[in-house]
Ligand SMILES: Nc1nc2c(ncn2[C@@H]2O[C@H](COP(=O)(O)OP(=O)(O)OP(=O)(O)O)[C@@H](O)[C@H]2O)c(=O)[nH]1
């Protein structure tokens with residue numbers, strides 16, 4: 452990933468959904484003025500979701516997602532529909548394309564969008580091909596069934612595209628832009644000390660994304676930022692004229708830093724900041740309470756957002772399972788999923804521990820939290836669970 456660009460996970464994800472041949476790909480191409488997606492009159496042209504990061508003037512950094520038609524058939528078709536469903540879980544704003552009078556499939560998808568509280572912009576596509584009579588009848592039906600005033604759009608002559616952009620702007624979910632990592636904790640001129648071990652997990656020659664984003668956010672808030680590895684913590688503290696206002700540490704060295712920090716300095720971890728920034732901190736703190744109820748018979752699911760080759764010191768694969776087994780017994784079962792894999796039914800698990808999700812957008816994490824909630828499974832993340840397991844959750848400054 453090029454760090455000059457807005458990370459994909461921070462972009463407004465705009466998903467387009469509709470039947471095969473309804474003109475989804477054409478609409479994305481016309482809307483962006485680019486040939487992003489393949490277009491043809493063969494139903495099922497788009498198979499895997501197509502992701503395109505771009506700046507939309509007036510909206511900002513977006514991620515456009517073109518999807519396979521949700522009415523696809525056959526075994527392969529069903530697999531494509533599953534991918535479309537997965538894209539839905541990342542979608543901040545949806546464009547739902549209506550193209551024909553039978554609205555049974557659209558009804559099903561509208562229901563899912565509503566359940567997931569995703570704002571929807573209804574459009575009738577290919578308006579240049581439709582008679583006024585046909586258009587009115589279809590829009591009337593959409594109004595009756597969904598209470599939506601559909602926009603008329605044509606990818607061919609460009610009509611309705613300006614309205615579509617206005618509607619997108621109006622439907623950006625509340626709080627999407629407001630997301631700041633440290634804004635609730637700091638004021639200008641605050642000295643903030645970052646403890647960032649560059650261990651085996653750190654990529655060679657680079658900093659990991661949460662560290663980079665936190666530094667940027669602190670600079671934007673006009674803080675004085677100092678970064679050290681754990682070994683230099685004492686030197687850093689003695690070099691400062693007064694204790695730092697805030698210390699942000701990697702959660703792996705949380706106890707070490709907690710023991711050494713000046714009493715006045717507030718302490719938090721990157722994972723806890725990102726739990727709030729990328730999910731729901733309160734849900735994770737509530738979920739962490741389930742740790743106390745675990746036993747040697749419990750099943751724990753570890754969910755990692757990125758797929759990477761297992762490392763010896765791996766936090767999700769090695770460290771957290773070892774901490775859990777040490778406390779609750781070697782028989783405690785730990786399963787691991789990574790990337791897009793996530794069980795449809797989480798109820799067999801007593802706890803889900805999610806990674807910091809730097810590669811996921813907030814909506815994606817929130818949809819997993821929502822699913823876990825509905826299935827009655829406690830969920831927390833790496834940082835919150837480590838803080839809980841090491842008995843320091845009570846000492847973390849949550850803001
Ligand atoms: N006249 C006209 N034709 C359109 C318009 N939008 C799409 N088409 C045509 O409709 C056909 C299907 O368009 P696509 O954009 O590939 O449709 P899609 O929804 O992406 O289809 P799948 O990828 O198969 O799901 C193509 O032949 C397009 O040229 C439009 O606004 N006006």
Ligand SMILES: [Mg+2]
Pocket residue numbers: 475476477488489490496497517518
């Ligand atoms: Mg397509």
